[in-house]
Amino acid sequence: MFNKSSLSKASTIAASLLLLASQICQAHPIHSNNTLEKIAKTKSISLGYQDDAFPFSYLDAQRPAGYSIDICNKIVDAVKTKLKIKDLKVHWIKSSTASQFVLIKNHVTDVMCIPAFYSELRHQQAEFSLPYFFSRTRFVTRKNNHTDTIEDLAGHSILVKSGTIYVEQIHNINRVNDLNLNIELDNNNNVAFNDIESGELPALVSSTVFLKGMIALSAKAEELEISDEALSPPIPAGLLLPLNDSEFKNFLDSTMQSLFSSKDFTAIYQRWFQSPIPPKAINLNIPMSTDLKALITSTSPYVY
Template sequence: MRAWRLTLPAVLAAWLAVLAPMAAAQTTAPEPVVLAGTLKKARDTGTLVIGYRESSLPFSYLNQAKRPIGYSIDICQAIVSAAAAEISRELAIRWVPVTSENRFDAMTSGRIDLECGSTTRNAERMRTVAFSPVIFVAGTKLMVPRNSPIKAFRDLKGKTVVATAGTTNADSIEQLSQRFNLGVKLIRARDHADAFEVLRNGGAAAYAGDDVLLYGFLARADAGKQFVVTRDFLSYDPYGIMLRRDDPQFASVVDNAVRHLITSGELERLYKQWFLNRLPTGERLGIPMSAQLEDIIAATPQAPE
């Protein structure tokens, strides 16, 4: 049998034949990603639409110049920056005010792309909308006049309670009233500021709301001598940034942007800015981070690079 002998030029030629297709494959540009949903809309229009709340201090509220500011607003602006980087285009923000009652319709109808306020993320709501990772953990409490006999939910028997329409706070009061036969008369106000005014004007014996929002009203209205917030929680409410369901590309951008804020330490800085330091509008809430939010931050994995 005749032996094959390969000369050095022949060996080099053989290696070049193998490496050439590999090199070509490595230098071939990847297929461009086909954008869909919110990211496609953002690329086509150069705009993302943010729904904001007018009186959810310190999450989303209006400053003296009537511009939306707050903890949730800052988080949403980071999401917009991440979306702009994803589609390689500068994005403007169009601001649209929403209320507790119309925020879900505004999202599902496409009127807004992100809702940046104080919205509880729960399983029932996630059947119709999607949420970012948890950004805050609140809980339902009662605000009552300082001389009120109401100390706990059982003291609400036969009383009138105001809560904001479309909130889990209103649902909690309704459920407690039915379960314990309290006979509570529930007033559903248009928004948080309206609910506070009902209480302040004597239209209800208690205002049921998220504890942090109640403390915000005490600070902003300088009403600490007139009202107090009860000690016990009636429910726990994790907040998230709301977006549309079935939009995986945008959901990934939102998820990664919020996880980056958490794991980089930026979310803790924002928390200190909005809950511990003096606010741009002059109030100081002085609310330390809850153990629940600390646990969420500690357990959050880093976003992919």
């Protein structure tokens, strides 16, 4: 169930998204579905990023950085080659997990350089590129809470980032298991994680890779732990693209497939998950998953 605080937060988030959608629709006329044609005409590409999705998409020295950002930069190089535009302008547009679908639907961005974890409901709102990461859903808690399973949190509050697939997942788990969880929403990973560090709330549900990143950046890392219990199977994450543009989807997937089969992709993966990375020279030590290894070596088309 939601408490008044949860309802207030949810209402505020919903109102903000409606306002954003209205402003975008007024400021940006309807575009054709041909993204490559739009890019060629404007000689520019608009890419979405987040500042709280370490190590995929975050700010380092006030510039977008991360695993997703590096992949998007490779896509930009491919667009330059295909359209023969040497001086293609790149516009970086700040987004959030909740607003990314509004931005892509209204053609404010051409690609969201954010790890969009897949669900059928999300696929109705935007197209997905080939996946480039797989991760299970888990929760982080303080070690002194002695919380091993989601059932241990029954009757307590649990925090989830708004606009993510974890909201639907935890609602389903709550309903099926009759856990009486009080599900609270926040719209920023860093703010939500601070509530767990301080002990204000007992647990945060998110992707395992995000949780590892947040703990690695924390000054209280030794006091925190990720649940052994997984709340989902490995979920694929892709880049969001506009719906109903098969030419752009095919081009982008072909570009990513070529990247996957090159040494560049291995170097990009190792840079962000098996080497010290800024801002604190942290090595997350996350080996490439079995699912991702299978994908990049497969000759069969990937189907979500």
